[in-house]
Amino acid sequence: MDLTYRPRRLRRTHALRSMVREHSLSASDFIYPLFVHEGSEDQPIGAMPGSRRWSLENLIREVSRAWELGIRCVVLFPKIAEELKSEEGEECFNENGLIPRAIALIKRELPEMTVMTDVALDPYSCDGHDGIVSQDGVVLNDETIEHLCRQAVVQAHAGADLVGPSDMMDGRVGAIREALDDEGFEHVGIISYTAKYSSAYYGPFREALDSAPKLDSTKLIPEDKSTYQMDPANAREAITEAQLDEQEGADILMVKPGLAYLDIIYRLREESELPIAAYNVSGEYAMVKAAAEKGWIDERAVVLETLLSFKRAGADLILTYHACDAANWLKEI
């Protein structure tokens, strides 16, 4: 055949392919989510094989292992004892709570590791919502934000480098920025869960924290989070959310979940100059693990291909439970 263009010329050898490769992964792209609990033994999480609820002592070991592998940021999620949960989730701003202690410990042992937090009420709420639920079943916006501001300030005080509001209340980024600045934490950044969808992919995470919405006979509890998290049918709305977060002072924008929302990552990349993070969530992790356990897919190849797809879509950072495995595999390539 008389062909001028033969794209296969540049695919012919390993060396040529590596020369024209457009995107790559590195361990410093990853943010590693870790679950902590009060106990002294680690606990397995059924739907998330390979992940655990870490004891504080073993948490430090795992964070050190991540650092050795080149991972530069961890995000912490607490499993709060049932007796500490309340309707308004006040435990979230307890200075001696599990998260402030975990942050302080990491900062003492590994001061260079970037510590990110989650700002929302759900691990602390007996109703299992990210905000305060009124008697008639409304998730209250402005009242919730007061608690979130206190929570973010307590986390910053304990040493957090980045706070991550994941609650989707309107106006929370601006309010948290102001609260942090008022307390002298101008240097603490906000990584905002900007486009967070009301997604079934969070199932395993809610099992890990026992934080799913709980129906109650004394009060009306919304059974899902669709009055504050975004409708999976909407894309333009993500741009509005991004513009608001940017105006309110977010430092990094996040899209969540990742895989089913690559178009949203791409759109935000086009719309904003801020760094973009993608959250490869618990349900995405569970699906890969389940298929790999059955021998139906090649876990390593699928994970690296998936993580690369977030970079190709325009993400700078990836929150992923595969972080340590992926960092190990990248060393072998």
Ligand code: PBG
């Ligand atoms: C809570 C929060 C959730 C996740 C991160 N922060 C769950 C939710 O909104 O119900 C999900 C993470 C995952 O599924 O991996 N605000």
